[in-house]
Amino acid sequence: MMRAAEAAGPADTIAAIATPPGEGGIGILRISGPRAEEILSGLFRRAGHAGETWESHRMYYGLVADGGETLDEGMAVLMRAPRSYTREDVAEIQLHGGSYVLQRAAALCLERGARLAEPGEFTRRAFLNGRIDLSRAEAVMRLIEARGAQEHRAAVREMRGGVTAFVRRAADQLYEIQAGLAACVDYPEEISEEEGAAEMIPRLEKLIALLRDAVQERSSRLLRQGLRVALAGRPNVGKSSLLNALLGEEKAIVTAVPGTTRDLVTGEMTLEGVRVILTDTAGLRETGDEVERIGVERTRKAMEESDAVLLVLDGSAPLQEEDLELLRSLPENAAVAVNKQDLPQRLTLPETDRTVIPCCAKDPDSLEGIRAWLRRFTEISDRMEVTQPRHLDALRRAAGFLESALETVRTLPPDLAATDLQSAQSALGEITGDQVDERLLDRIFSEFCVGK
Template sequence: MKLHDTIAAIATPIGSGGIAILRLSGSRAEEIITQVAAAPSGKPLPKLEDRKLTLCCIHCFGHPDALIDQALAVIMRAPRSYTGEDVAEIHCHGGFFAASKILTELLAAGARLAESGEFTRRAFLNGKTDLTGAEAVMDMIDSRSGLGLQNAARSLGGALAKKIDALREDLMAVTARISAAADYPEEIDPPAPGETAAALQSLQAKIQALLDGFETGRMLRDGILTVIIGRPNVGKSSLLNALSRSDRAIVTDIPGTTRDVIEEYIRIGGISLRLLDTAGIRSGAGEVEQIGIERALSHAREADLCLFVIDSAEGITEEDKKIAEQLKDKHFLLLLNKTDREARITPEEARQELGIALQNIIQTAAPKDGPVIGIDTLETAISRMFLSGHLNPGEVYLSNTRQRDALLKSRDAIARAAEADSADLPYDLLYVDLEDALSALGEITGVTVQEEIIDQVFSRFCVGK
């Protein structure tokens, strides 16, 4: 990767649309645009005014008469730009061919095709953002819920970086105190008894609080992995259709209709559910259906939430009890379905037989002809389970494993230092562990990050970002 090149890429999704945007970054950005753009009058394009859209005609490089499109051009000069370099954009008509043709001409004029995430990588290297801000950009793009978007926006605004920087400052204060006492024992008194232990305990608690929010942050970004599970013909597919307000799944009275996993995203109370309808679980299934059952059980093991569906008109069967046993360590709601028919079991009887709290038992029905029953109650229960008491308004949550793993390394290094302190070991041993903890915290924002970690972060980005 040559950081002094001027790079170019299409910054908007490929396909039909009103506008497509091509982005350039580098010292030759304006020069390259003027080689493929002219004023509407046909005269050379004048020097672009900073941050002002200018109407122009785009032509082939070296062939001013070969017009491609009429567009708008804009320049954002360094350092007041996204990357910290001169950034130029062409806003042309949307469509695959027009944008691709213009990009070809920009490359012919001297630009280089950008690599994945190279624009944001240059922003990081030029001090316009840190790694938490760069990763927040991807979280905003990938977010599937309003609350996930808000969390990413807070991180993009520096909320997470401020927390990490505050931790590093506190840790550096402890490290500097120990280092000074070790290097100049005759001039500097050692920390008072219990002083280091108290400081390390406080740091551990703050780091643990951030780690405890990881699952919340992940679910805000990716959605709650929700698996609908139960025996065949209990109404799982009908419930998927009712929750998604669509005819996403085929519904028949034939057992085993659903043999593979059907996926749909829905939104409840600002959060997203990644909803999976799975094959009905039963013994004696054929080879193809058995593959679907194994996938259903695998997804259930990974799920954040299981919606366990029972046919209330049939009551609780031995197969239902076996499924309930596999879900005992999971977050799950029991749905007594088909309550539009004569029920053979009540919520109280289900509570006694399966040991489930009444508030987690919901009566539902999705008849072919008639209103859906219990979906609003189900959505309220899901919101209560995952939102009430879990979300702190204005708080920022970790949302990716790289950040979490770095925090874990820092926490473990501080724990080793605390053990060395309690054993009254030499300060040199504490210092080594505290330096490891500082380095791990620095990986989160990029202060002490290695090149391979930077490559890993930006490989997730699209080319135009």
């Protein structure tokens, strides 16, 4: 274990293309480290400012040249330490965004003594140099990866220090508990064990509740993976038609032949900023056809793994034994869509406590009922501050240690809880990076893209 500031040693100079590969309007080359200025000066010739010292944070126009050959024209900026992303000298050169030019320019940096940056190495340096803590560094990556408004909001909240603030508050409360314990161990004649325990118990309970509250799994999973919804029902009731209508594209094959869909078909849409992943399934029925049988098995599995299940019935046909069976076995999180409302209705639905939604796959306006039902699942409480698996894991471990400490304090001399309290503190420290080891850093930053 080490503290962030201790880990920062003398650094070499790293360089990478910071923009994604392929053609683009501009491409950015980024250099960070003690030799950034020297390397920049060597390959970028400023128009009208040759020989002058670089003014920090100023954009210059000029040419990138390899010896006598001009590679491209562009803009360059030098950001002197510590006012930069990494807190080192950072140079950024904007060129035309073609991979050949960028790669040649990157190669020039390497010739001049830079090393190719590892994935996430710029952000890692920002962390090691104490500019951002670990949860904020991770949030940068979440922001880059965000695919919907909710994910984006969560990432921004983390980047602005939401998780850090939360964890620091929890850590402070824990320090107070630890200090209380130390006082009762050091001054037994002033604070008895009973008094010490009586003071610790409510504080521990409060802190455990705070942590448990922050690790509600559903919300965090929703943000990371989206809402998974399975469309289930007998063959030919219009599941695939509904999928297509909801997505607004012809994703699944629709025919009048029962048993058309034989495997899972998945499509994505966004609702209230949350990704919704719809899975169309093979119609559920007893079947001798091997392919269809496997499809039906997959359907059952998809239903089990979904956050919500929409059972589709055909309103134009009388209820059948299979419908009834499905209705009876519906999970808690299911609703019933009565489809084909445009046809004469012949369905009599038995009493059910599930939401019943009349709809017609051929009329997009009739799908609002389904969307309204889905929205109930996409609501995410604003209290929730922690979404990343690594953070959730650390918080759960911290809560676990605290629960064990609470158990000890209730039944045994309170000083026996000290180790658990310390372990809880360490688990909290892993989130902000106050206490991390090199391997954890390697794992976290290897998920980053190069140049970030």
